[in-house]
Each structure stands twice: as structure tokens, then as C-alpha cells.
Amino acid sequence: MKNDTPSHERFIELMLFLFACVSIISVIGITFFIFEEGLPLFVHVNFFEFLLSSDWSPTADNPSFGILAFIIGSIFVTTISLIIAVPIGIATGVFMSEYANPKWSSIVRKGIELLAGIPSVIYGLFGFFFIAPIIRTLTSSDTGLGVLTASIILGIMVLPTIINTTEVSLRAVPRELKEGSLALGATYWQTIIRTLIPAARSGIIAGIVLGIGRSIGETMAVLMVAGNSPIMPKGLLSNTRTLTMNIVTDLKYAEVGSLHETSLFTTGIVLFIFILFINLLVHYFMKKSLERTQGK
Numbered sequence: 461m462k463n464d465t466p467s468h469e470r471f472i473e474l475m476l477f478l479f480a481c482v483s484i485i486s487v488i489g490i491t492f493f494i495f496e497e498g499l500p501l502f503v504h505v506n507f508f509e510f511l512l513s514s515d516w517s518p519t520a521d522n523p524s525f526g527i528l529a530f531i532i533g534s535i536f537v538t539t540i541s542l543i544i545a546v547p548i549g550i551a552t553g554v555f556m557s558e559y560a561n562p563k564w565s566s567i568v569r570k571g572i573e574l575l576a577g578i579p580s581v582i583y584g585l586f587g588f589f590f591i592a593p594i595i596r597t598l599t600s601s602d603t604g605l606g607v608l609t610a611s612i613i614l615g616i617m618v619l620p621t622i623i624n625t626t627e628v629s630l631r632a633v634p635r636e637l638k639e640g641s642l643a644l645g646a647t648y649w650q651t652i653i654r655t656l657i658p659a660a661r662s663g664i665i666a667g668i669v670l671g672i673g674r675s676i677g678e679t680m681a682v683l684m685v686a687g688n689s690p691i692m693p694k695g696l697l698s699n700t701r702t703l704t705m706n707i708v709t710d711l712k713y714a715e716v717g718s719l720h721e722t723s724l725f726t727t728g729i730v731l732f733i734f735i736l737f738i739n740l741l742v743h744y745f746m747k748k749s750l751e752r753t754q755g756k
Contacts, residue, residue, distance in 0.1 A: 553626025584684030625667025
């Protein structure tokens with residue numbers, strides 16, 4: 461029995477190593493595939509024209525492949541969604557960690573878990589049939605679809621990420637900081653604003669950055685409520701198209717092997733770099749948060 465144990469453990473270690481390698485190989489394979497398919501576009505299309513032009517006419521006699529409008533649309537929608545989600549998410553996280561009793565905290569947490577598990581197409585239906593009519597009634601928009609509607613839906617979708625990271629970060633703050641602040645005469649609210657939130661800042665920012673990644677990468681819900689027009693967004697009520705929307709919309713009729721199809725892979729490279737940059741930011745803030753915690 462004793463002789464079998466080391467070999468058994470080595471077998472488990474080998475299997476776990478192989479499973480870890482599958483993840484690494486998958487990332488490398490996807491990266492290689494996207495770049496191999498997308499980079500050849502720059503043999504025919506100027507790099508700066510692709511990034512800085514807003515003229516997207518891939519099927520015209522004189523085709524043009526400019527994705528600036530889609531980049532701006534993605535940034536526009538993501539930024540407004542965060543303006544909506546961040547205050548609500550942080551406030552809810554503070555409530556759950558500092559104010560709610562266990563019963564209320566459990567109820568809110570279950571609602572957040574349900575919110576995180578709803579499929580994106582359901583969010584799209586909610587936005588199309590509930591949010592858009594409200595926007596149409598309250599504004600001059602003809603359809604109610606556009607940047608504002610998409611931002612509201614994305615704001616709701618990223619709330620679970622921000623709420624969970626805020627709550628966990630606040631609960632990880634040493635009790636001594638809270639007790640010391642209260643002992644010095646600060647009110648409970650002053651302690652939260654001036655002591656707890658600054659101490660949990662790195663974790664909260666990491667959650668916000670994760671929310672940015674979710675917003676930029678979302679496709680189906682935004683496709684249903686953003687208007688899907690390949691134009692430069694000019695305001696909250698303007699129709700728009702994001703990077704992910706452009707790939708999904710055009711892929712179904714792009715001719716195989718054409719520059720049109722290649723340009724969609726190149727759009728994927730731009731999106732890939734966005735997400736990679738966001739992941740690096742998350743790791744940076746998580747590292748800072750860990751160093752801060754260990755330092756204390």
C-alpha cells in the first residue's frame with residue numbers, strides 16, 4: 461500500500477499538469493489563429509487607415525475598411541455603462557459588507573447571483589421590449605435603440621462583478637482599521653468613506669476593470685439594443701455598432717477568403733488586444749491589493 465502511494469500521487473500530478481497545459485495550449489492556439497488570419501489584411505490596407513478611418517464599406521466596388529466608429533462605439537457604450545454601474549455597484553457592496561444583517565445580505569446576494577446567471581439574450585429582450593420603449597417615450601428617439609439603451613443594459617450586466625469584488629475587498633480590510641477610526645471619533649460613514657474604501661481600493665478597481673472587460677466583450681445583448689448602424693456615434697440617442705457587433709453582423713455574409721472576412725479577424729485582433737490590456741490591469745491591481753494586505 462505504501463509503495464503504491466507515490467506512483468498514484470505522481471499520476472495525479474501528471475494529469476493535473478496535462479490539464480493545465482490544455483488551457484495554455486488553447487490560449488496559444490487561439491492567439492496564433494486570430495493573428496494568422498487577421499494580419500494579412502495590412503498587406504492590402506494601410507494600418508492607420510484601418511484604425512483611424514470610420515468608413516466601413518467592405519462590399520463596395522472600392523472597399524474601405526475603417527473601424528474607428530466601432531472602436532469609439534465600444535468605448536462610448538462601455539464608459540457610460542460604467543458611469544451607471546460603478547456607483548450602484550460600490551454602494552451595494554458597502555451595504556452588504558457594512559450595513560446589512562445576515563438575512564438581508566443573503567437575500568441580496570442570491571439576487572446578485574441570479575443577475576449574473578441570466579443569459580445575455582434575455583437582457584437583450586428586456587432592453588428591446590422594456591427599456592427602449594421608455595427611452596422612446598421620454599426622448600426624441602424614433603426607436604429607443606442606441607447608445608443609452610445599450611449602456612443601461614450593460615450597466616445592469618456588469619453589476620454582479622462590481623458588487624462581489626467590492627464586498628469581498630471590504631470584508632478583507634483588517635478590523636483594526638475600522639476600530640481605530642471609530643476610536644478616534646470618526647462616524648461610521650466617515651470610516652467607510654475615508655478608511656475602508658481607500659484600504660480596499662485595489663480590489664474595487666480590479667472589479668471595475670473586470671466590468672470593463674465584460675462590457676467590451678458583450679455581443680448579443682448590445683446587438684439587440686444598440687441600433688447596429690456602422691456610423692460614428694454622435695450622442696446618447698445615436699445608433700452605434702461595437703467591435704463585437706461588427707464581427708457578428710458581417711461574418712454571415714463575408715465571402716470566405718476575401719478581404720472582408722480577413723478584416724473581421726483583424727477586428728478580432730483589436731478586441732483581443734483590448735481584453736489583454738484589461739487583464740494585465742486586473743493582475744496589476746490584484747498584485748497591489750495582495751502586497752497591501754501582506755504589508756499590513
